Amino acid sequence: TPDDRIFAPPRVRRMARDEGIDLSQLRGSGPGGRITAADVQAAAGTAPSGTAQAAAGADEGAAAETTADATEGAPAADSSSGTETAAGSSGQTATATQTQPPTQVD
Amino acid sequence: MVVGDVTTGTDVLVIGAGPAGYVAAIRAGQLDLDVTLVEKDAYGGTCLNYGCIPSKALITATDIAHDARNAEQMGIHADPAIDLSGMVSWKDDVVDQLTGGVEKLCKANGVNLMEGTATFTDETTVRISHDGDGQGSETLEFEHAIVATGSSPIEIPNFSYGDEPVLNSRQALSLDSVPDSLVVVGAGYIGMELASVFAKLGTDVTVIEMLDEMLPGYADDLKRPVKQRADDLGIEFEFGYTAAEWSEREDGSGIRVVADPVDGADVAADGGAAAGEAEAEDENEEPASLELDAEKVLVAVGRRPVSDTLDLDAAGVDIDDNGFIETDSRARTSVDHIYAVGDVAGEPMLAHKGSMEGQVAAEVIAGEPSAIDYQAMPAVVFTDPEIATVGMTETDAADAGFDTVVGTFPFRASGRALTTGESDGFVKIVAEEDEGYVLGASIVGPEASELVAELGLAIELGATLEDVASTVHTHPTLSESVMEAAENALGHAIHTLNR
């Protein structure tokens, strides 16, 4: 894969700009090596504090489980890409919210 | 006694060649399994022959005429004539092309095709009968079976599909002339789709629905534009009634359908008291039945799984109270090597759900780590305008414990919608509040059926509102409305005011 092409969603790319992280220097932990928000936070040393992370992780886990349950009675998946993505990017809750400039305009 | 019984074997037996079964068979073939597909009627099943495809063909064709007839404000003056038998034979050609394609694809993927009706004799064999009770039947041994026998239209008492003026959806899609008037029993998606088609063909349509609303299960805001359009088309609704019986009119001019109020029996039994309190005026009146004169009556009150003609007991396969075969996340029934997919395996009874399950069953048999693990199952009602939903509603999300944020975008603010003359409706996105994960979406309006695809992908991938909002969408398109709804949820839509 050519080095100059980054596989990361828009939200993650913006986060990297905000943190001054060069995405081409990161190895992604997402599916196929895709860079996730958590990867950026780890690189920036801005991963949420223990408490925040634990809390976020717990919330997220619960949420992911409920998601699977709520989908038409399909049992929770062993290898759901959707669940994995949601869970994989869990640790980022606090930082993402902080780094996001207020966009709510009334 | 069985005459001329021959026993052969197959690794994978698929029963039923609808979108669940033929997809399972093709996928099994691709995975180099030895697979046999048995079908008693027509390749493509309900969907291709009597359901999805025929209905969408007639919907689209009548819309072409309807749109031209109603384009005066665009400077177009047209009075199209519709020859229904011509339209139906075009539809039949489309069906033939597709079912022929399915047959070819099965063969090309190495699927053995057999015609006949399969019934289980035990948990590793079926009997395939070619005409009726065992005459020319054969026995087939299997390692794995995939049951994909689909569903059939429910009949209601006194309305037999064998009687000429009584139609099920299949029959309604093959008429060779336009009925002057039609009573549609049931305002579910099939009833509503067909009611619109006939109204556009010029039929006087009256819809009877037991409940007090059309399209039960869909949110009110989604239904409003559809109800409005139905009213504009002159479709009459009688909510809270069930069809009781019908008779030929004496003057031979058609039929009379009698419909009873849903609470009628109860109210009568209780004496007038309870009803009287609510509706003082009616205190001394029997709740009135309706009498509707029409040329035909279409019964579209739902479909039930075809699980009763298979002798599932002989194989030990369990069904639930509604007759659906019980399956797990790998499409397996109570018998480990027997799978069930599609309508017979439960709600939602939709073709794409069946196809997905069919693929999973084939892959699981081949030893792949597949599972039924979708996050988002889209559903579309091809009414005018279309309704499409995917993933969670706000209520679902709240019930699942999410704090949610919602964004909407009305099509009347969409440049592309205005240029098509179709700008009723909206896109609505439901997302998780903290990170903005997209959880669900609903759309009513032009091309809703196509627009929902992007949102399905967003949900499956765990995309956030920002991801959708930051993706450049072509101008001018309806898909910009998806982006705008995401922006609205983020509080910075460009083309609507944000909350």
Place this chain on the structure above:
Amino acid sequence: MVVGDVTTGTDVLVIGAGPAGYVAAIRAGQLDLDVTLVEKDAYGGTCLNYGCIPSKALITATDIAHDARNAEQMGIHADPAIDLSGMVSWKDDVVDQLTGGVEKLCKANGVNLMEGTATFTDETTVRISHDGDGQGSETLEFEHAIVATGSSPIEIPNFSYGDEPVLNSRQALSLDSVPDSLVVVGAGYIGMELASVFAKLGTDVTVIEMLDEMLPGYADDLKRPVKQRADDLGIEFEFGYTAAEWSEREDGSGIRVVADPVDGADVAADGGAAAGEAEAEDENEEPASLELDAEKVLVAVGRRPVSDTLDLDAAGVDIDDNGFIETDSRARTSVDHIYAVGDVAGEPMLAHKGSMEGQVAAEVIAGEPSAIDYQAMPAVVFTDPEIATVGMTETDAADAGFDTVVGTFPFRASGRALTTGESDGFVKIVAEEDEGYVLGASIVGPEASELVAELGLAIELGATLEDVASTVHTHPTLSESVMEAAENALGHAIHTLNR
């Protein structure tokens, strides 16, 4: 001398209210910046008033009539009459609705609106003139400026848009009667879109194109169905010619357009030798010019940036050789606090590219970490059928060093496409081989403009073929073709044979 000069100030000055400028202004307003938007002509710019919206309105409306007229195989018999002036005034209503909306949205987001033409006087001030040279002008000081002056149609020698029979796209979209015959100069997307509209209105259309193909830059396989349809519509093509001059015909029946062969001058200058070898028969002949009789001639040979009427020099803003303002990934020009967005800032000259850049410029000014960093810029040609592309072609991807895998799905295998009577074309996906990342897609066929949205999202998200293939797509829809193309690339499409 300037009369009545008043100096006021603004944090953010936006010049030009097209889709780049008005979006920048609205976004800046949402970010609580003090913003002034100056427009000399009409809110909405080229796109809403003379470009995207008017062209799509006429394309869709003529299609409604055309589809009905050509639906005999569906049993529909119609002979619609089109009143072009009625159609144009409907189009004008749509435009008014949208431009009125833009004005309202600007105000609601706190944008100060000014009418007038802005020219830079130095790097922190502009003069706004209200009618011509300084009469009633005023001076405005700014902290930041966003230049969004767009582009204008290129004129070619001897064809002045001031002459009545010579039309640019804007004029062609406002005719009040259908010309009997039309010469279209230029087979780019604007020329081809309008050629189709007029052919469907009944005009005899001849397209002259300098190059030897229509829609230069698009792959041959994408163009094939469009060329076929154009041929079916009776559009004539003359490739390898340039329009040289026109004159009124003596009998007053219209005009005569003379077109010269592109290599004509060269061949003549070289002497007959080189040409003679290739085409012995023509050895002694001058390459012939064409003479085309028509009622009107539409010139659609491209657009150039409006960067010459702004006195950019006074502000110190650099332009490149083609007149585009040079910008960086944050939409900044050579002068740090001056930004440029939209057509004036370079290719692709597309409305959605401009809107995206406008948002970025506003956000950067507000101190947000925004940048122009899309992975995938969609582009659509609204011909019949539509062409849509997003991300990389196979060649782009190979040039960038990717090993690729390609998947396609022809619409003739799509059930939904068959039910609409429109099944030419295909979906093609290009992906990186190892992980299956989707890199690009191209679509020609029904609703290509809408279908491309899902693929744009897939590319932005870094989705893989498996992600797209595993997402449940509604049946029957055209969007299933996207899923099938992904499955085809993975080697297990259901509804086509895999390579």
